[in-house]
Amino acid sequence: MQITNLTFKNFMGYKQLTLPKKMKEFPKGLILVSGKNSYGKSTILEGILFAFFGPKIFRGRNASSFITYGESKAEITIYFTVDNVKYNIYRKWSRTGATTTKLFEWVKSSYREVEKFDIEKFFEISTEQALNTVFVRQGEVEDLANKKGADLREMIINLFRLNIIDDALAFLDKESKNAKFNKEKLERKRVPIDRIKKDIAGVELENSELEKKLIENIQAKKEHEKQISDFPSDDLISRLENLYKQQNIHEEKYLAYRNDFQQKIKSTKLNIVDFEPIIKINEKISLLIKEENDVKSQKETLDKRREATYKGIGKTNGRIDDCKKKIKKMEKSLLFTKNENNTEVAQCPTCQKELTKEHYDDMVDEFNKEIAISQEKVKSITKIIENLDLDINGKQSKLDNVKEQITMIQGLRNDYQNYQKKALDFDEAKKGTNVFLAEHKSKFTDVSPANIKTLSNEKKSLITELNTISKESTENQLKITGNLKEISDLNDEINYMNNLEKEIGEFEIEIDHINKAKEFVRRFVTEYMVVKRLVKNIAMMTNKYIKNFTSGQYSDLVLDLTGTKKTGLSLKIKDNFNGVHESVEVLSGGDKTALGIALRLAISELMSKIRPTKESPKKNPKIDILLLDEPLAALDETRRERILEHLIKSKTFSQIFLITHTSIPTNINAHKIIVSKDHTTGISSAVFQREKIAIETLLNS
Template sequence: MRIEKLIVKDFRSHGLTRVTFTSGINLIIGQNGNGKSSLLDALLIGLYWPSRPKDLKKDDILRAGGTSTEVTVFFEKDGVRYQIHRNITRGMAFAKYHDGTSWKHVTEASQRAVRDWMERLVPYDVFLNAIYIRQGEIDAILESDESREKVVRQVLGLDRYENAYRNLLEVRKEIERRISSAEDYLKSTENLDGLMEELERELEDTLREINELSPQIPELEKKLGEVEKRLGELDALAEEINALRLKIRQREGNVKALEARLGELKKGIEEIRKRIGELEKKVKEFRRLKEKAELYLKLVEFRKRYADEKARNEKLAEGYRTQIKAIEERLSELGEMEKRIRELEKKREELKGKIEGLEESVKAYEEVRSLKGNLERLKKRLELKPEEIERLGKEIEAAKRRKDEIQRELEEINGKRGELKSRVGERNKAILELKKAKGRCPVCGSELTEEHKRELITKYQLEVKDVLREIRELDSREQKLRSELVKVEATLKRERELISQMELFEQIKELEGKLKKYDLEGLRKAVEECDELKAALGEVEGELKSLKTEFGKAKALEKRKEELRKKLEAIERKLAELEGELAELGFSSVGELDERVKELEPAYRRYLELKGAESELESERKRLERTEKELAEAEKELQEESSSLKGLRESLREKEKLYSKEEHEKIRESFVSLSRELAGKRTQLKELEKKRDGTMEKLKKLGEEKERRKERAKELEELRKARERVQSLREKVRRYKAMLKEEALAKVGELASEIFEELTEEKYSGVTVKAEDRGIRLGVVYNGKEYGLGFLSGGERIALGLAFRLALSLYLAGEISLLILDEPTPYLDEERRRRLVDIMGRYLRKIPQVIVVSHDEELKDAADRVIRVSLENGVSVVKEVELGV
């Protein structure tokens, strides 16, 4: 797997970031908090969301002020290019591959589907354990033997074999459960033959009863059929008689209803004819009043229009006259403004000349204010007095010298302590050998007596005691030196503060020198005078602008006055035309018009009352026509109903002659009796057949159970063999896991030894890695002796943890094509960081692509590509730099 490109949007401190990765060593560098490790977290989320470490939560990754978190990863695997895109906020995702011409989907577009596909391509555990070395793994390696073994299991994939070993146990338990089930089944089905014999006897009895009952049913069915036929004939005859009686009652009702309907229709025709006569008189009156009504409407309409238009136009005319008068008054006022405008223009030019003469002084004053502001800010930042700066400089120089002395003394103490511990080990070993020895001394080879043995043991014990006291003295001295070193380091940390304060002091002196060149009081007065002149100029220009604006309105006012006069003339013409229309109608005044309208109003009201008479007359005539037609149809229908009623009564008399109620009841009783007897026989036969079928089904199942019992017996033998094979395979997995772990740890130990030797300048000659019951023990070889982690200084412990973790990944270098290291240099001193650069160049180049995140600039020397991350206005910014290999 090789990462090609990462695109991140609104992820933690990243707004929109694009990063390209190449083969070789890619270094992501920048200060802590700038967003370096966020790029690795985004890569992990882009590939495997929603699977991710517990410290990566959805609510914590959206950038403050961002809209939605999006991650796109381009990578190559086995010669095929892929891309995965995820919108974490909206829960959207897709995965595609490139077929040489275009991108195509590899799965459905959902977060879980993409995660499952990626899990099949590169499992999450493999990526997180073998490929990605996260911050904190070095601490886990150094924490304890148990935590170290957990890291080894995860990186080397030993958990898979442990899972297989446990799973095979579960398989064996399942086989044993099935064996037990088969044995129970065979025991419970031992008496199948006896059950089958009993069922066969029961089946024989049932068949005999069926044979006796079967002939009786056809005889009963024949007799019942004859009775049922006669009963059907009588039922049909009775039904026909009842139907005829019902029809006769219906016909009689219809005749009575038709007779009543005829009387109502004749009465209605008389009333309609009377109504038509009344309406014909109203229609004649309506046509006579039509002319007066139309004249009334015409005069009313004109009267309304006359009143509305006259009132509206008279109001407009009055408004136009008022506006014309106001414009004439304003034009008179504007004639006085021209003189004032010329006076103000002259005053404006005088003020501008004075202001220009003061501009140099104003600029100088602004510069003085800027210098004073800078001086005040610098003085606030200056925390030390000149004598304190000088004293701090001397303290820092002394601290540098003392640090070198302490480090040299600590190295001497470590060396001497190692020699003393070696002597203690040698003497303790000698004591043990002496306690076991018999005959000759294992040290000098001379004859060994009990007294001589005790003397030698006592001597060695005293030597061990003296050496241990000396070691404690060295430890006490080391503790004091390290305590003093902490204080010295605290003093040295103030060197940056000293440099900053010295620079501030020099800047303050320079600014104070510049300020002495200016006449501050004279410049201040010049600025005040300039401000007063500018205020006066503003007032003059404001008044001048207002006057010119008003004066420029004269022409517009003249134009507006002419427009208003034309509109007034048009209104006056309209009023004259309106009076002309009144005269054309024959009236000299509106009063005459109102009198004529009043005269015509009663005729108009009567006209409205009679307006619907014509349509109502037409409607009544049509109604008369429909009613007369309906009367004729009713008379015809009455004649037909009477004839039909007569025929039905004759047919009823003929049917009643053929029917006997007594015979009908007797036949019905016979039919019920025979039906019950037949139903009983059929039910009895059905129960016997059901019993027969059930018994046969039981016999069939018992036969099948007999065959199944043979199969289960055979299955039991197979299960017993399978249990033996699973137990054998489980033992092989256990042995293979132990062998794989032993081989891997041996190779990891070799690689870790090489790296650790270089990190410690070959002070140590190797690293020991041993698998024990409770974990993996890690040690070092010094002067031919093996020591635990307690023998190492703090920096050496960190170097050993880093060497061991890199060795684990290098052991897998033939299987992985990508390695990611997040901050591999925490707590390493400057010398070990430089050596790590050499190690990366020599060892990590065995892996096709390496991505390293660090804040240490020294690692640039080992990188093929540098990706620099900085923080600008709270947002992470990335710049990429190609380097020569």
């Protein structure tokens, strides 16, 4: 892998940064990042890691802390090649936490976005592993040389991705948990077999009782069927029962109509012989109707006479009123005065002739006489009308009496006819019953109505009992069948419980095997993986560097098990001045730093060459660069020179970005990124300087 270009926009102290400029690319080999403290050297390495793995590489910091003050978002683009293919990765994030990540691949003549990608799978390295191998933070080199016991062992396991063993242990833990869960699940289902056998015995006993009852029901059913067969058919019983019922109804109606007729005739002068034959009473009704018509005709004649007489008295009263009006009119209209003859006269308003008082009095007398005559006539007519009223009322009384007799006799005639009809209906009903009995009497032991009712009830009772017996038999048969199935199910349950016991035993064996396997894996990692393979190879690789880094004083690094359970590692190194292996605790600070760098280089180099186990990934991480932050701070100039010379010549890593604020030996020729800072704005900037002397010349020197 080779990083070729990078672009920062509003990333921490960098407002705008493009390295290298003018379409140039970073070369392979060692690139020194130099500048004063707090200028932003580490930011360049952090930006590279941030682009590849996102903000999770910086735990405890929020996204806004990576954005330049006063800006709303930051952007980073890193251009790189992997397996001779060009890529660039782009990240953008805002203060709200919204992020955008895109990976582009160079295809033919342009970059095309890779739609779906997982960056850890793409580089074949986890973020945690990258931080432990690719990136060496300030102070971590010294810390590596000072790691002790289990911490050192744990670091080696993590660096070499021996978490496959942890995965194996986790898998075994999961399998153990599942096995225990399944075992407990089966144990919750377990039922004592003796209890199941007891249940079977109870069901078998119940079936024995049901079978006895079933035999009893079969016998009772036969007896009931025999008794029912001795009875007449339901149709004959029903027909005879209905005939008796109809006969009884007709008899009740006949008696009711007869009694009603007899009661009514008692209140009259008639006798039943008057209705026998019926023509006699019809003749009597005809005579009464003729009498009614005669009386009605007489009354109508009297009514007409009375009406005419009323008209006559009306005319007479009219004449009386007319005379009275004339007298009254004359009194009002005539005004008598004396004339020259001293005679009282008045002018007639009608004819305008003079009318004497004497003449006027004569006229009034005539009118009064006429009134008297008319009044006498009224009295005579009134007497006639009163006599007519008496005659009319007499005729009306007689007419009412005749009508009442007609209505009463007609009602009795109707009652008599109905009574006779009901008698015929009753006779017909008896006749129908007798015809039926004549045909079917032999099928009945007793044909009396009371017995037929009892017979019907007895047969119905037997049929109900038979149905109950049949229902009970069916239910018992179903119970027996159900119990047989239950017995079969219980026997299956016994077999299931036997298999369950076997499965529980198998789970117990499996759990025991898993526990033994876990112990074996733990011992395997401690005793074999770490000691017999990785530790030996790490020591061999480190020995290539340590003698040169310490000016020949130290060599032959030894790593061995430590601790009561032999789960940790201890570091010892040979002091060539006295020939004794001593603990690294006695080393000076500079020697420890040199040892730490040697260990780091050895571990990183070893990771690119071997697989700790057959199950380890066949492909090594695609990221074969190193990002070193101030690893030389504790070293003197000689050690710095030796280490830098080694890094320049190293072909293990395609690129090494090394941050330093210490002076660089004059004979060290390396590419540089020079970082500066504007103290008025706080904005950092950087430029790339390619080493004029070709690195290839140095490698061959």
